[in-house]
Amino acid sequence: xxxxxxxxxxxxxxxxxxxxxxxxxxxxxxxxxxxxxxxxxxxxxxxxxxxxxxxxxxxxxxxxxxxxxxxxxxxxxxxxxxxxxxxxxxxxxxxxxxxxxxxxxxxxxxxxxxxxxxxxxxxxxxxxxxxxxxxxxxxxxxxxxxxxxxxxxxxxxxxxxxxxxxxxxxxxxxxxxxxxxxxxxxxxxxxxxxxxxxxxxxxxxxxxxxxxxxxxxxxxxxxxxxxxxxxxxx
Amino acid sequence: xxxxxxxxxxxxxxxxxxxxxxxxxxxxxxxxxxxxxxxxxxxxxxxxxxxxxxxxxxxxxxxxxxxxxxxxxxxxxxxxxxxxxxxxxxxxxxxxxxxxxxxxxxxxxxxxxxx
Numbered sequence: 168x169x170x171x172x173x174x175x176x177x178x179x180x181x182x183x184x185x186x187x188x189x190x191x192x193x194x195x196x197x198x199x200x201x202x203x204x205x206x207x208x209x210x211x212x213x214x215x216x217x218x219x220x221x222x223x224x225x226x227x228x229x230x231x232x233x234x235x236x237x238x239x240x241x242x243x244x245x246x247x248x249x250x251x252x253x254x255x256x257x258x259x260x261x262x263x264x265x266x267x268x269x270x271x272x273x274x275x276x277x278x279x280x281x282x283x284x285x286x287x288x289x290x291x292x293x294x295x296x297x298x299x300x301x302x303x304x305x306x307x308x309x310x311x312x313x314x315x316x317x318x319x320x321x322x323x324x325x326x327x328x329x330x331x332x333x334x335x336x337x338x339x340x341x342x343x344x345x346x347x348x349x350x351x352x353x354x355x356x357x358x359x360x361x362x363x364x365x366x367x368x369x370x371x372x373x374x375x376x377x378x379x380x381x382x383x384x385x386x387x388x389x390x391x392x393x394x395x396x397x398x399x400x401x
Numbered sequence: 402x403x404x405x406x407x408x409x410x411x412x413x414x415x416x417x418x419x420x421x422x423x424x425x426x427x428x429x430x431x432x433x434x435x436x437x438x439x440x441x442x443x444x445x446x447x448x449x450x451x452x453x454x455x456x457x458x459x460x461x462x463x464x465x466x467x468x469x470x471x472x473x474x475x476x477x478x479x480x481x482x483x484x485x486x487x488x489x490x491x492x493x494x495x496x497x498x499x500x501x502x503x504x505x506x507x508x509x510x511x512x513x514x515x516x
Contacts, residue, residue: 337497
């Protein structure tokens with residue numbers, strides 16, 4: 168498969184410590200079109216991305232993962248990408264899995280491929296599985312799409328999908344909104360299993376989100392409130 | 402009586418200086434400052450002389466006019482909160498759009514050169 172028109176989109180906020188390593192690991196898999204959207208970081212994320220050879224874009228003000236991802240997808244569209252793949256920029260997604268997401272689109276079997284942590288993944292904490300399931304049901308309730316990992320940021324979009332989805336939600340709930348748009352546009356969705364790399368860095372960063380913590384629950388409630396608001400106020 | 406005194410002190414010590422400070426910072430226009438000051442003075446008068454509300458109520462034919470006053474105030478606050486939410490939502494979207502345009506400027510200009 169020709170990787171020339173595959174663009175990798177990394178929304179990043181204060182990932183200066185790891186972004187270079189993440190970019191290198193993606194380049195090692197043969198993907199050289201890497202767009203980093205620095206979402207108003209106060210560290211050296213932008214400079215590190217440029218020095219690693221990525222196309223770095225900067226949000227002057229922090230707007231959230233949803234806004235940064237959409238900016239990256241817009242950039243991929245402008246650069247005439249055939250496929251755009253979004254990954255988390257903290258290194259928790261394995262670049263070796265990119266090929267699994269890209270292949271169904273290249274073969275014309277799907278328009279959007281979701282990397283699912285819930286398919287065949289063993290060793291995931293039960294509390295995390297429960298949180299994921301709640302997220303899936305919330306997505307189903309609001310957007311009528313039932314998938315195994317609605318909050319996964321590891322996704323691949325075909326050119327047709329890039330033209331069809333455009334999130335207006337700036338924060339984490341954009342993953343659910345995009346699934347609704349994918350359904351409305353009648354795009355073909357496929358889920359493939361992915362592995363999550365739990366490094367010390369990502370575990371520390373998400374220590375509040377890993378378990379069924381008060382913080383995690385609070386973030387979940389905030390997400391539901393924003394989804395309700397977005398349903399009422401467009 | 403204690404409540405009336407506390408509210409009056411609060412308005413004199415915090416609200417009015419805050420309004421004046423906003424006016425000095427040009428956040429409020431002279432007209433807006435005047436309207437706000439009059440509103441707060443009217444509120445203080447009604448707190449000290451609540452029977453005045455009944456006079457207003459009588460002119461609208463309402464028996465317990467304080468109830469009507471509270472209901473209208475609640476409806477107004479809900480409406481004001483909703484309008485503010487809409488406005489904030491709009492501003493938030495505008496900020497994201499502007500942010501995105503600035504971020505994509507280099508790619509857009511490169512794209513135009515290629516054409």
